[in-house]
Amino acid sequence: MRVLAVDDDQSILALLQTALSALGLFEVSIADSGEEALRQIERAEKPFDCFLLDIQMPHMNGIELCREIRAMRAHHKTPIVMLTAMSERKYIDESFVAGATDYVTKPFDFYELRSRLSAAQRILQEHARANDSVEVARKLKQDLDSNLAIALSDPIAMNGIDRMLGFTEFENYIMQLNRTKRFTSHVMAIRVRDVEQHFDQMSNADFREAIQETGRALSKFTRKMGNILSYRGNGVFLCVCHGKASVLTPEQNEPLNRMLATMMSSRRFDVTFELEFGPPVSLRLTTRSGALYSLAKAATALDATPGVVSSKLMRLGRGQAKQSQSQRNDRLAYEAILQDLLAEEPSLNRY
Structure with missing residues (x-):
């Protein structure tokens, strides 16, 4: 795996x-x-597989460099890990919004860093397989709708939408927030x-485009609040709110739906989506299982039917189209974590 490490501290680079x-x-x-990094990227005979970026650097900081790398076609999806001493939420937010895949704070443990890079390598391999599949489909000139067949539970990509993170990036962001012990942060489902x-x-292509347009509307509506968003499948978006002022209220539901209706109408959709809000769920839990439980609780909070959390979660990952092996493995791992949590803390079944 070809890694480019960027830091103004020579001792860190040597280490x-x-x-x-x-x-x-x-191969490091x-x-x-930042300027030297861009020169090396331009001169490289083969694109780098991963980037490790410090944030605090003169002239061009790591967040600006991350944004520059993401703008390059060859590195639109290349894993970018921020490796920095900056633990404030401002830097975490700006890094993930700029396109970071993960965030590691100094001083770091090399076993943890190796684990993060291995995860980044798996992401790279998945992207390569996805690109190969798209290329094969293009050569065979198959129908677009069958090539891009999706299940309702699929987390559709939201590329180019401000503050909208991918599935993996969003969970990494939540993990990093929990490490900073942010007690005023909440997550809510839309x-x-x-x-x-x-x-x-709807056809697969139309549904995908309508969900993406919904993501654009949410990004536009929450721009001043600075909320971080992610589409999780099953028509559910998760929204991270920092402080009471950024929590979406029932009074904002109607103006948001009006904005969405206007945007979908301008794109000539035959249908109009309407959104509903779930209650905010605290992100104060500081374990990985606790953080994932908070996400799952927010995603299922809209369900009024009484029941056990575990039974609801089992329904979240079911779709109508055939899933890829990696997606099934992700869901099985996700469900296993939640089942372990429920086994350890039976009181959670009350929710």
Whole structure:
């Protein structure tokens, strides 16, 4: 895995290059500034597989560099890990919004860093397989709707939408927030009403585009609040709110739906989506299981039917189209974590 580490501290660069190269899994190049990193990226005969970026650097900081790398076609999806001493939420938010895949704070543990880079490598391999599949589909000139067949539970990509994070990036963001012990942060679900009916009646391509337009409307509506968003499948968006002022209220539901109706009408959709809000759920839990439980609780909070959390969660991952092996593995791992949590803390079944 070809890694470019960027830091203005030569001792950190030497440590990264020596330690990671010794593992035998990584070929590490180094750059001591954002400008030098861009020059190396431009000169590289083969694109880098991953980037490790410090934030605090003169002239061009790591967040600006992350944004520059993301603008390059060859690195639109290349894993970018921020490796920094900055633990404030402002830097975490700006990094993920700029396109970061993960965030590691200094001083770091090399075993943890190796684990993060291995995860980044798996993401890279999944992207490569996805690109190969798209290329094969293009060559065979198959129908667009069958090529891009999706299940209702699929987390549709939201590329180019401000503050809208991908599935993996969003969970990494939540993990990082929990490490900073943010006690005023909440997550809430925003769901498309009658999403099953819309999914059954629309083509795959139209449904995908309508969900993406909904994401654009949410991003536009929450711009001043600075909320972080992610689409989780099943017509559910999750919204992270920092402080009471950024929590969406029932009074904002109607103006948001009016904005969405206007935007969908301008795109000439035959249907109009309507959104409903779930209650805010605290993100104060500081374990990985606790954080995932908070996300799952927010996603299921809109369900009025009494029942056990575990039974609801089992329904979240079910879709109508065939899932890829990686998606099934992700869901099984996700469900296992939640089941372990419920086994350890039976009181959670009351929710």
